[in-house]
Amino acid sequence: MVGVTGDVEYRTKEGAFYLQNPKVAKLAFNDVPTAIQPKIKKSVEKLVAKALKNTQFIN
Secondary structure, three states, X not given: OEEEEEEEEEEOOOOEEEEEEEEEEEXXXXXXXXXXXXXXXXXXXXXXXXXXXXXXXXX
């Protein structure tokens, strides 16, 4: 499970909301050594940021 937080941006021209600066707030692992969890979290944050870039949430 991944929980993401970030800043909400409203773009008047489009009348839509976007998530900016997403950060992984919660990341549940199954059987992953704690030593490598920070690296995985950082990679997941990059993937989430890329996936959500310019993704409209409410219009």
